[in-house]
């Protein structure tokens with residue numbers, strides 16, 4: 107058990123760097139930023155997996171070793187413990203006066219002492235002139251339960267990561283989502299999770315309501331109303347999803363993760379033909395939801411891109427220029443800078459949907475659009491016609507979590523049992539006088555008082 | 569009473585609690601100072617005579633109880649002003665944390681007679697409340713959506729109670745190390761003679777940790793259950809989670825070291841201090857500088 111303990115400590119220490127360096131799994135943007143700011147250090151850190159600590163080979167190695175050592179130590183101990191449960195306490199030692207809490211009293215009938223100890227639920231080995239009594243085996247049971255439960259937790263984590271999936275889908279109000287791999291913006295599968303094993307539900311986003319505190323601008327409540335069916339095509343029912351209240355289908359849960367605005371614009375070309383009409387997802391930048399985004403119109407000749415910001419409640423001050431002063435849409439503005447040239451969509455390099463690589467483009471205009479305002483630029487026109495709210499649904503399937511919870515609860519129960527029971531022995535030997543001594547396993551205090559009250563009790567009975 | 573005046577009243581009670589804890593601090597100091605009896609002949613023969621200070625000692629304890637009561641009212645009023653449990657930002661965590669720390673002290677005072685601990689405890693409470701109301705103060709406000717859950721009360725109060733008790737165990741372990749230092753060099757200085765034996769200190773900090781470790785484990789598990797409901801995963805190595813795990817491992821190591829390997833005394837006290845520091849680090853670092861999702865400090 108000592109090895110397991112050392113490994114557990116090591117796991118704790120190994121977890122530290124993950125909280126000091128940004129992690130790809132949690133904060134990919136910060137990791138990129140780190141690479142930009144300190145490229146050399148970053149590359150070095152990356153070689154040590156310090157941006158992926160919890161998936162790194164060395165972290166996994168400690169984890170696996172811990173797993174093996176737990177099993178290796180708990181199994182033999184469990185067998186031994188099972189044997190000990192049926193067995194009698196060991197023989198009374200020869201010389202009690204060398205043991206702890208040694209006491210000598212006037213000769214007392216051993217039967218009386220045996221009766222007393224039995225009443226106190228000691229296990230008894232009675233020999234002609236001695237009693238060996240032991241109590242507190244359940245301490246070891248608790249201990250083993252605790253360690254076995256840790257093994258269960260580790261297995262549950264493994265099940266989750268091998269057989270689960272996790273993905274994000276960004277949906278505008280009105281959009282319909284069907285749970286297939288192609289519907290996701292990002293989707294990760296466990297090693298053994300088959301692609302067609304996704305629960306076959308559909309979700310249509312009906313309404314998203316965000317309430318804010320008018321004084322602090324802090325969000326108070328988000329309510330997402332959806333129509334959903336499982337499997338897709340069966341009768342739909344209306345469900346509400348909130349931040350702390352996901353929608354559940356079996357081991358799959360659907361969470362409301364984030365929200366923002368998608369401004370709607372109509373773009374026409376020189377001849378007045380509509381080349382773009384619809385919402386574009388923008389990325390919120392602050393608590394008042396000023397958002398940035400990129401409206402890309404590849405179907406024009408030359409291609410046109412609008413590098414934009416959306417301000418739900420526009421405000422100005424001399425230092426910051428335009429900004430948003432409230433997260434709700436009260437007085438929206440769409441700030442655009444218009445670029446013409448090559449959007450670079452066909453280079454094969456994946457591009458951020460929120461940004462435009464303007465290196466091969468030329469800026470041909472700049473404008474702040476109020477609602478329903480149209481701006482004519484050389485190549486065509488753009489009209490800001492409205493906005494939609496978008497929500498980010500995170501859809502997670504973790505078939506291991508039930509076991510993890512069970513393991514955690516059992517672990518705590520085991521821990522409580524083992525921390526709050528004392529295992530101890532009491533020996534009684536009959537000679538000219540009656541000798542009493544004891545042994546507290548692990549040196550936990552309390553035995554002395556117990557022996558004192560035994561002596562007192564026996565003294566009273568005569 | 570409207571929400572604004574309840575919040576204001578709560579602040580007044582915080583200030584009064586601070587005043588009373590200052591009195592408690594002086595009473596404890598006086599108790600120690602006055603009980604030193606130096607005979608005219610030689611400074612070396614200095615002894616302690618607590619018969620003269622029994623009254624002051626009782627007064628000090630009374631101040632600690634009064635301070636606790638005022639603090640309790642302050643915390644309750646803060647909750648009333650926000651119409652919820654006062655666990656919504658770092659100011660509230662800190663005053664509620666100070667309250668559970670004060671309660672842990674009173675509990676130990678009754679059970680283990682730890683009047684001597686009143687001096688450092690009153691300083692610690694003063695510092696916590698002082699920094700809370702000056703640096704961390706935020707007006708009473710509704711909760712952000714992520715915190716609207718019954719788990720808030722379950723998870724956070726379990727974490728904060730554990731924190732209060734861990735902190736007390738740390739004070740006792742630190743006292744142990746200090747006393748040990750003196751005894752290594754010779755005898756304790758007079759003012760420290762009323763502090764219990766090394767063995768008693770050692771056992772006391774162990775008992776506090778053993779008592780509260782299951783609650784701490786529960787706080788972490790409740791956090792994981794909540795994280796599953798709020799964030800979609802029960803464990804994600806978020807900085808707060810990582811440090812909660814480290815604290816848990818450190819205390820598990822401490823308990824193991826004592827129980828199975830039989831560490832006592834100095835080594836155990838250091839380990840206890842280390843484990844407690846990981847908790848404090850989590851509270852300060854992750855709330856103030858930290859990243860991750862677990863940042864509700866409101867700073």
Ligand code: HEM
Nearest residue numbers: 661714724727788791792794795798802809812850851864
């Ligand atoms: C595995 C999941 C979680 C773990 C391990 C965890 C751990 C902790 C710890 C260690 C504390 C104690 C105070 C401190 O050291 O700062 C704490 C407090 C707190 N937790 Fe969690 N937590 C988890 C999930 C959550 C979730 C899901 C929420 C809310 C959405 C939450 C909200 C809070 C709040 C508001 C506090 C109060 C004080 C503070 O932030 O310091 N926790 N948690």
